[in-house]
Amino acid sequence: MARLYVKIKEKDNVAVAVQDIKAGTRITEDLTANQDIPQAHKIALCDISAGKEIIRYGVVLGYAIHEIRKGDWINEHMLELPESPSLDHLEYGTNLVEMENLPMPKRTTWMGYRNQTGPAGTRNLLGIVTTVQCAAGVLQVAVEQMKKELLPKYPNVDDIVAVTHPYGCGVAIHAPLAEIPIRAITNIIRHPNFGGEIMVVGLGCEKLTYSYVLPQEDITKENVLTLQDYAGHDAMMQAIFEMAEKKLQKLNKRHREELPLSELLIGMQCGGSDAFSGISANPSAGYAADLLVRGGATVMFSEVTEVRDGVQMLAARCVDAHTRDRLVEEMKWYDKYLAEGGVGRDANPTPGNKAGGLSNIVEKAMGSIAKSGSSPIVEVLSPAEKPTKHGLIYAATPASDIVCGPSQVASGIGLQVFMTGRGTPYGLAISPVIKVCSRKEMKAHWFDLIDISAGAVVTGEATIQDVGEEIFDMILDVASGLKKPYSDQYGFHNDMCIFNPAPIT
Numbered sequence: 001m002a003r004l005y006v007k008i009k010e011k012d013n014v015a016v017a018v019q020d021i022k023a024g025t026r027i028t029e030d031l032t033a034n035q036d037i038p039q040a041h042k043i044a045l046c047d048i049s050a051g052k053e054i055i056r057y058g059v060v061l062g063y064a065i066h067e068i069r070k071g072d073w074i075n076e077h078m079l080e081l082p083e084s085p086s087l088d089h090l091e092y093g094t095n096l097v098e099m100e101n102l103p104m105p106k107r108t109t110w111m112g113y114r115n116q117t118g119p120a121g122t123r124n125l126l127g128i129v130t131t132v133q134c135a136a137g138v139l140q141v142a143v144e145q146m147k148k149e150l151l152p153k154y155p156n157v158d159d160i161v162a163v164t165h166p167y168g169c170g171v172a173i174h175a176p177l178a179e180i181p182i183r184a185i186t187n188i189i190r191h192p193n194f195g196g197e198i199m200v201v202g203l204g205c206e207k208l209t210y211s212y213v214l215p216q217e218d219i220t221k222e223n224v225l226t227l228q229d230y231a232g233h234d235a236m237m238q239a240i241f242e243m244a245e246k247k248l249q250k251l252n253k254r255h256r257e258e259l260p261l262s263e264l265l266i267g268m269q270c271g272g273s274d275a276f277s278g279i280s281a282n283p284s285a286g287y288a289a290d291l292l293v294r295g296g297a298t299v300m301f302s303e304v305t306e307v308r309d310g311v312q313m314l315a316a317r318c319v320d321a322h323t324r325d326r327l328v329e330e331m332k333w334y335d336k337y338l339a340e341g342g343v344g345r346d347a348n349p350t351p352g353n354k355a356g357g358l359s360n361i362v363e364k365a366m367g368s369i370a371k372s373g374s375s376p377i378v379e380v381l382s383p384a385e386k387p388t389k390h391g392l393i394y395a396a397t398p399a400s401d402i403v404c405g406p407s408q409v410a411s412g413i414g415l416q417v418f419m420t421g422r423g424t425p426y427g428l429a430i431s432p433v434i435k436v437c438s439r440k441e442m443k444a445h446w447f448d449l450i451d452i453s454a455g456a457v458v459t460g461e462a463t464i465q466d467v468g469e470e471i472f473d474m475i476l477d478v479a480s481g482l483k484k485p486y487s488d489q490y491g492f493h494n495d496m497c498i499f500n501p502a503p504i505t
């Protein structure tokens with residue numbers, strides 16, 4: 001018989017139900033469910049008095065508000081959230097796993113589009129970036145037509161992408177925090193999947209002029225196009241077509257070549273998590289991250305509010321004091337950002353997370369961090385910055401799926417691995433997204449939307465290593481253009497909701 005619950009660490013006093021458990025079910029010799037326990041929710045393994053610790057992952061998730069009896073269902077209303085870990089005096093470098101102790105990947109090369117600098121491309125795309133949302137409608141219509149009329153003539157080009165974002169005008173462009181959205185747009189223009197071909201479309205009167213996002217030598221009539229310069233619809237469409245066709249001719253000469261993993265930059269994210277995410281999908285992705293890092297690749301993980309409660313675990317993995325200090329700086333910035341907005345870290349998790357058994361942000365954080373694997377953190381980035389090192393990178397971004405994605409894209413990821421418990425059709429037009437679910441029921445329900453199921457880890461039929469290797473293989477296959485994840489097969493792509501913490505005027 002398959003197991004009924006999963007306990008993670010010896011000292012845990014709660015476990016997670018593998019399936020719905022009916023009240024009165026005898027779970028083990030001396031443990032009986034006192035109430036119905038929904039799948040992925042917690043059950044008390046012993047009596048817990050009011051005020052005492054509730055422990056999962058060997059970590060205090062919170063304190064019992066009332067007395068809890070052995071066999072009780074524990075939901076989010078029964079825990080008091082502990083204080084956030086202090087950001088002062090965090091120790092660094094106390095948990096550095098040596099490279100030779102990371103698992104060795106079977107494959108150490110992939111097929112990508114080499115770039116002059118930085119990571120290689122996983123796709124060969126014409127990316128057309130707007131400086132302002134006002135140009136979005138025109139560009140989207142032009143791109144839909146060009147996909148039909150121009151793209152078939154250039155078989156080596158995978159797609160044409162209209163990068164339309166909400167920034168650009170009506171914004172306090174000189175506000176200190178405006179550097180975040182400006183950096184995001186600047187870096188997206190140079191995304192590795194765009195092969196160095198620059199095409200920027202502006203309106204003409206916006207605040208975000210070309211000089212904010214391009215060096216002077218790149219602001220040429222070959223690279224930038226201003227809609228207000230053209231007389232009416234037909235003229236502006238023709239101008240976009242002509243510029244795009246010249247770029248397509250150049251991109252069509254690009255070919256994939258065998259490259260070392262050091263030219264691969266992968267992002268990790270999770271969304272719609274449940275209490276299984278930290279047991280199956282995220283640790284499996286973490287194992288894939290370890291394989292990638294061991295093979296020389298760079299792996300990025302993010303989502304500040306979801307790692308904040310495990311910051312001491314991340315500091316212990318920072319390679320030096322500077323990296324730890326940068327981590328603390330990013331966490332403090334976010335604490336302040338939330339406080340100024342009048343909320344705390346308990347604004348996360350979501351109702352769906354809670355329905356999935358995640359009681360609070362501490363529990364979510366432990367699962368979220370698992371996707372980073374075990375390797376040392378070599379660099380910490382502000383939102384939308386590009387890595388300068390190889391290995392595991394912490395790139396600070398909001399946890400919001402639709403904002404974390406574009407931030408990591410701006411940092412240059414060639415592909416994102418996305419773990420989910422509840423399910424999301426999320427995808428990105430610039431970087432393919434592989435979706436990994438935490439439980440078998442999700443894969444059965446969304447059989448043609450979820451790429452990989454880590455559910456067999458929950459039931460004990462597969463190991464984290466098994467699924468980790470499956471994820472690693474799919475990463476290399478998708479990066480090499482051999483496979484398309486479901487979101488790309490259907491063209492399910494989210495908008496580029498870049499992070500703008502600065503004022504809108």
Ligand code: CA
Pocket residue numbers: 269270271303399400401404
């Ligand atoms: Ca997320």
